[in-house]
Amino acid sequence: MDPATEYHQFQSRRRFFQGAGLKVGGIALAQLLGKENHAAAKPTPDGDIHPALPGLPHFAPKAKNLIYLHMNGAPAQQDLFDYKPQMEKFFDKELPDSVRNGQRITTMTSRQKRFPVAPSKFAFERCGKSGILMSELVPHMKGIADDITMIKSVHTEAINHDPACTFVMTGSEVPGKPSLGSWLSYGLGSESQNLPAFVVLTPTVKNPSQALFTRMWTSGFLPSKFDGVKLRSAGDPVLYVKNPPGVLPADRRVMLNALGKLNQKSFERFGDPETQTRIAQYEMAFRMQTSVPELTDLSKESKETLEMYGPNVEKPGSFAQSAILTRRLIERGVRVVQILHRGRDQHSNLPKDIKNQCLDVDQPTTALIKDLKQRGMLKDSLVIFGGEFGRTAYCQGKLTRENYGRDHHPRNFCMWMAGGGIRAGMTYGETDDFSYNVTADPVHLNELNATILHCMGIDNHRFSVPFQGLQQRLTGVENAYPVKRILA
Secondary structure, three states: OOHHHHHHHHOOHHHHHHOOOOHHHHHHHHHHHHHHHHHHHOOOOOOOOOOOOOOOOOOOOOOOEEEEEEEOOOOOHHHHOOOOHHHHHHEOOEOOHHHHOOOOOOOOOOOOOOOEEOOOOOOEEEEOOOOEEEEOOOOOHHHHHHHEEEEEEEEOOOOOHHHHHHHHHHOOOOOOOOOHHHHHHHHHOOOOOOOOOEEEEOOOOOOOOOOOOHHHOOOOOOOHHHOOEEEOOOOOOOOOOOOOOOOOHHHHHHHHHHHHHHHHHHHHHHOOHHHHHHHHHHHHHHHHHHHHHHHHOOOOOOHHHHHHHOOOOOOOOOHHHHHHHHHHHHHOOOOEEEEEEOOOOOOOOHHHHHHHHHHHHHHHHHHHHHHHHHOOOHHHEEEEEEOOOEEEEEEOOOOOOOOOOEEEEOOOEEEEEEEOOEOOOEEEOEEOOOOOOEEEOOEEHHHHHHHHHHHOOOOHHHOOEEEOOEEEOOOOOOOOOOOHHHEO
């Protein structure tokens, strides 16, 4: 049945007035997505409650799941991965006009009279057989240099955090688009029957700085079934999953069966795809009553594994615990896990603050890669590490040898990738002597997302949903292609 016929079949006078006003847009969208999303929401004959869309993946994937480690606030590439010793000669000297070239800057530094160059105070060294350059700030990551591809030439349009984070996670600065995790769970489903297809972790930090908005993991115009499920860092990991006092699991099962029948009748009458979402989410909540406590119980992890993740691994809400939970989620068939770590918006006091941030994430991130690798899971998992943009070569505020700050810089920044579908031990892209402009092999965020989709077996040009008169894609309506030279 085509969406228009289905709509007229279920329409009634009462339904019309229920859907009047602002709901008209929702009805139109339901018809655009209706039939395809209905099929995606229904369990397959073998009981799969997270089935892939028909025809997906488009080709054999190199990676089956995605782990995205987002360093919210934008880590300074010059202090971590983009070694620029030439900047030392320009300490406290004006950044040459030929470098900045009248490019856009933020209002936070646009009124500065000077743009003094601030070289990194941290030492770098070549690591592993690949010789990837890394700072002393990430001593543990140096041990996985031969497992990653370092991309030094990522760039974006956004110059402020909120639109930049929205862009890096949804492919658009405009809120309302589906996140990367939602696109993947919508298209590819999940192997897990007892956990969501897309899970989000937000570790606690001392100075959170930038806020995290749910638009970074919501499903936008896709059905809300494909929202990321956020696991809380304190108390119950997921609110309202536990039964209230006096309610037994058997009682809950009877109630959900009855509620499911009522919701199914509502769907048959009105044809609203969100009703199917409601049915699926009630069922998932019931299954999570058992799966989530087992997931978060680290008592069966070996002492060696726990020690590898660092001293905070058993501390609720820590990045270390988020990292080991990520491995356990992937192990249990979850399609996408996203960790968002805050506190990197360092306009001042950068050397001290970035050191604390790296102490928080360096060892657990490295342990996650090593843990996946020794279990044979890295070849099936794609891991991304990076922020929403970079930081400036010039100092914001007062500059000394020991202390400086950096403003926002969308022209270039570093991200690294590892795992399924990605070449290991490679550096891609290059920047000028100030880490200010890309000089070779630029990688736009849309191209990065196209590469991610390719590793997951998806042709980004064939993966779209009609919305607002366009075939909407994660990679935008313009053409974007995978970065082939970093593919294994």
